[in-house]
Amino acid sequence: MKIGQNISKDEKKLVKQLFWRSMTMYASVNFVSMGGGGFAYSMMPFINKFYDNDKDKAEALNRNAQYFSTTIPFSSFIMGIAASMEKENSQRDDFDAESINAIKTSLMGPLAGIGDSLFWGVWRVVAAGLAINFARSGNVLAPIVFLVLFNVPNFLLRYYGGFLGYSLGSKYIEKIYANGLIEILTKAASVLGLIMVGAMTIDLINFETTLTWSMNGEEILNVQEVLDDIFPGLIPMIITLVSFKLLNSKKVSVIGLILILMAVGVVLSLLGIV
Structure with missing residues (x-):
């Protein structure tokens, strides 16, 4: 499946706005919501598009400003899924809005583990090793080589991740609802999210x-x-x-x-x- 082929032209513009806004995710960090403020800011184009009244917009913003923390390159993928769920929530009276945060929480932990290992543990070291070889020979391009090598995959994953998340969300959430599996999905996501948050306790509190x-x-x-x-x-x-x-x-x-x-x-x- 070609990424984004089932997304309308207007929605593609929204996903592109999400990509640019996602760069502010950790611009304002606090111990309450971590990157939640940046997450909500990235979601604003979708919220303004999908919801007509101020009350629904306020509820959506508050929902998306909750605690969020994951490896930055994977953040737009979760944002894309959340955006597609916000679309469904705006169109369905029977949509469980709590499932949006449940899915976010269940995904951010596993993706953080993968992203941290891949980007910070492996690719950063590889990029730094190549750049150091340039630096040893006195080449002034060494820092530029490092920044390019490290950031190109980062930005590509973040850009296409938003389209992939939104595309998958729009495609499969509708099927889940049609099959009556949304309650099972929400419950499973909630349980996984609680497990991840519980695991963070022993790691963060000493x-x-x-x-x-x-x-x-x-x-x-x-x-x-x-x-x-x-x-x-x-x-x-x-x-x-x-x-x-x-x-x-x-x-x-x-x-x-x-x-x-x-x-x-x-x-x-x-x-x-x-």
Whole structure:
């Protein structure tokens, strides 16, 4: 199948706008939504095209501004799928809008793993190695060689990824609805998304206590080793669940939670617990 052959001329213009706007995805990053603001900005041409009233547009923008983080070259592919789902949502009264974020969340983790390994772990090293050979010989084109080698595949994947995502989304989402499989897809995507977010917890949250008990100058108990034997990552999980509970209660803002965690970390450090 030729990429983009089932997309109208007007929609192709929208996908091209998505490509250019996707370059701002990490222009504004925060710990709440990461690249969510840039994602929503990239989706705005579709939102303005598909939705007629301000309420629907506001809901779509809020939906697409939620947490999003993946390897940049693959971001436009997910944006294309999300755009095709927004189109379906604008046309179908029975469309489950929550499935849009479910699909986004389920895709961003696996694609981030592939993209980081491919672009940052492999291709960047290859491009740098070739450029270093130019630099050793005193060739001033060395940095240009690196930038071209690294970025050409990046931009090609980002450009055609948007068309591929939008094309696949438009083609298969309609079939899924016709077969009555949308609820299964949404459930599966939600489960996979929760698994990916849960896996990120142990990777992003680090807590190791230095507490030990000694007797007659000999260490008899290492608290961290006991915790690791009982349940590796237990404290990070508890911190995550407590943070989620506080945020979900609406009693503590994100900034407030960050300040609380910083204060607790400083106090625990001063007490010699961590």
